[in-house]
Amino acid sequence: MFKPSTYSCCCWCSVPSVRDHPSAIVHHLTYIPYHEDRDEMVPLNSIQNSGSGTENEPFIVYRNPRMIGKENKHLRFVCMSDTHNDIDKIHIPHGDVFIHCGDAVNHRTSSRDIVRFNDFVGQLSHKYKIFISGNHCVCLNPKRPDKSQKLLTNMIYLQDQLIDIEGVGIYGSPWRPKRGCFYRAEAFGYDSKHIREDKWSKIPDGIDFLLTHVPPYSIRDYNSSTEEQLGCPDLLDEIVTRIRPRIHLFGHMHSCYGASSYKSEDNRILEGDQFQTDSNDILFVNLAIHQGMSYAKSTVIDYYY
Incomplete structure (x- = not known):
């Protein structure tokens, strides 16, 4: 729908700047981003999603709203991202599926620390453990996902791959628009002019969960230092x-x-x-745990299908 001219590029920019692209309107369920005006938020009125994403009050999401109030299968997902070597400091509730959306390590010591991360995840009680890469995971070879899977022995590594977990379809892709050459934590950066055709267009429709490291444009993607929204517009459009x-x-x-x-x-x-008019709502969750000197909580989702 939107062409590559959406971007204006500079090799020293943090990411290619986005111009003249429509922003998504969303209803914030938790933690209204500080740069948004609370008075401009549209009140949420939906029975398809409920809860607050905590261990005691998980988000409750139905594959189809017609399932509400009926007996359904369900799985509990415990989700996080951007733990940056501090996953052992975070409370991880029990569940059926553990999901990590990248940047488990820091780029300077990623080769050493990815091994420690794998060992830690191996001790978790969740039946299924899923991981996608982030830009700090420079030790993982984008051209050899098979080698990454051999390294990450205690989890399912997804790189442009769809898996089925007890009837729930989950697709993971680690890519993001490539930043300028000044940046070192640049694993899985991709040419912004071709990322939609080469990567996002390959994501199948009809899936339950989509896992990426980068946010879609205009949805929980604000960078306070540049005062820009740094999500991917092509990802938003495909979604x-x-x-x-x-x-x-x-x-x-x-x-x-x-x-x-x-x-x-x-x-x-x-x-x-x-x-x-009959489209289901979409629940978008930014899972970034590391908040400087503090840590956010794992996000818990009970998915009924």
Whole structure:
């Protein structure tokens, strides 16, 4: 729907700047981003998503709203991202599926610390453990995901791959628009002009969970130092016009931790000809745990399907 001219590029920019691209309207469920005006938030009115994402009050999400109030199978997902060598300092509730959306380590010591991370995850009680890379995981070879999987023996490593967990479809992709050559933590950076065609267009529709490291443009992607939204516009477009996952999990932008709900009826301009009145809401969650001198909490989701 939108062409590569969405971007203006400079080799020293933190990411290619986005111009003239529609922003998504979302309803914040937890932690309204500090740069947004609380008076401008649209009140949430939805029975498809409930809860606060905590161990005692998990987000409750249904694959289909017609399932509400009926007997359904469900799995508990315990999710996080951007732990940067401090995962052992974080309380990790028990659940069925553990998900980590990248930057488990710091780039300077990633080769050593990814081994420690793998050992720690191996001690968790969750039946399934899933990991995608982040920009700090420079020790993982983008061209050899098989080698990354051999290194990460205690979890399922996803790189542009769809898996089925007891009937729940989960797709993971670690890519993000490439930043300027000044930056060293640059694993899985990709040419912004080709990332949609080469990466995002390969994501299948009809999935339950989408895992990426980068956020979609305008959804919990604000960078306070540059005062820009640094999510990927092509990822946003693919998600809302075609993929339509029930849940999109990501990290990367530490200052925008929290959850938001997307509703099609509020985004007709963004969805254009693809707008459908019967579309399910999408739960977007920025899982970035590391908050400088403090840590956010794991996000817990009970998924009924």
